[in-house]
Amino acid sequence: MQPFNKYYPPDWTPEKGSVNKFVGKHPLGDRARKIDQGILIVRFELPFNIWCEGCGNHVGKGSVRYNAEKKKIGKYFSTPIFSFRMKCHLCDNWIEIHTDPKNAEYLVVSGARKKVETWEPEDSEVIKLKDDDEAKKMVDNALYKLEYSVKDELRSRETLPILTQLQRLNDKQWADPYTHSQRMRKKFRV
Template sequence: MGERKGQNHYYPPDFNPVKHGSLNGYHKTHPLRERARKLSQGILIIRFEMPYNIWCDGCKNHIGMGVRYNAEKKKVGNYYTTPIYRFKMKCHLCVNYIEMQTDPATCDYVIVTGGSRKEERWDMAENEQIITTGNEWAGN
């Protein structure tokens, strides 16, 4: 079956590889299809997974880490030579849009508009657990 993968395309009788270049050129479509509809504006549609728990500002509901969205990805700047990307997605519970962008300085994501981060810090002393100093795992 693997040997047929390269031959599994229909080439119409009026297809000319010199004139059209590829089947996408013949059909006048982009290889990314519908995901590239805003490419002229510098926006690519991607599948984005929420990196942490947030609260939506529109409906005040919780959006859990790992929820996936179709997001618009756009380059908004650079941090030295690392690009900074902004992601715009619609809340699945209301009509509010959430915008997040990468923060290469802290290796994290920052919510620009539409939501707020749900802070969940675990303090071992507050929860009466043993605090390790770091030398217990040395294997002495």
Template sequence: MGERKGQNKYYPPDYDPKKGGLNKFQGTHVLRERARKIHLGIIIIRFEMPYNIWCDGGKNHIGMGVRYNAEKTKVGMYYTTPIYKFRLKCHLCDNHFEIQTDPGNLDYTILSGARRQENRWDPLQNEQVGPETKEVQKRLFDDAMYKLEHQAKDAKAAADAKPVLQKLFERNQSVWDDTYEANCRLRSEFRHQKKELKGQQELDRELLAKSSLDVALLPETDQDRQMAALMKLQTKSAVERESEQRLDLLMQQALPGAKATTFGGLKRQKILNTQLQVQDLGIRRKQSDQSEEAPSPPAKSLSLVGDYSSSDNDSNS
């Protein structure tokens, strides 16, 4: 397609080659609309975001690789390397931010309007090969002994990593040797995950229908369970809390050296629970009212002292 551009240009009948090229004849710039601010030293270019940033206007996240139409301006020199400044407009809000090149550190610097998302780490911690600094490069160029030591260190690191790489290669080869088995394993895992997601969606749908809500439910976490348990404890009524306190007092040991089994154990606890429930629900009051309306015959009391007079009469008779 590149060779067709020169042939597809339209030359008007009054074109004079003596005046120069076609753009100069028509009084236009070769960059067209991108050069509308060229008299100010600004050129519109296509700029790609070098790293993840946070926009200060709408507090939005902009990922690395997002492209913008940026105003490119030359602001200085680093030795013989020019320093450029780029002015961009956020595509999510009306905020503008400026980014400048940093040739000394081989990086970009944010001047205003945004801040960098800090997710950098030392590549040596992950056993990666990091780039050499300028001091090390200069020393490798000037010092032959240091260069020899550096090469020996790199050769030793490669020899140490070779067994690990071989083990990883053998493991991957054993796992992916049978493609059919690996495919079946992956499909079974996907089916299991899909089944779990579908079941969770059904539960969420039932909960929303029961609560008459129209919101998106997030996955349940341990913190949510703890908060629900605390709210459940706080929803107890005053009567229930008072009943629990009385039950705790009744179940305490009367003597310091006594055992819990001497007070009835589980049987006594069940009896106390039923008594407290009867008291809380007001059943005793109903029973007392019923007893006043229809008095029951007095129960015969058992006396521990025998009736010797009646026994004597019976014997005499």
């Protein structure tokens, strides 16, 4: 529970200003130790996965919180651009990340490189579902329906050998489920 009272030194009076001013401390405490340089210490989590260039280790998104030095380094129109500078928790390497308000993202400036994670549904051969426009075209346009069925036929011909090979392998492995189950149990028992 947070205390409700505040300590007032005996020689302090309200005419001398705030208690922090009287004692010679900043209201933000130790976080403001570099405030004269325009730097504020903030807690910072990585917005994406990175590779540290100092130790070569992978640092996961949001896995570690850093005491980062936050500094205003410019503006994009009226939006401030901030720099976050922190030490890698695995080595002594400094990592610097800037905000990019133009593209609404963060940029790794030095000390690390961003782990590129792009994914396209076509790469993993995910079945694409028809949207409303495509379904309407299938009903209304006979040529579009014919083209679509030809593409489907080609795709099924391409995948048929792989599917039959997988089916044969599965049938071969599970021809005698009892012995297969015994082998699996023996393998997993310690």
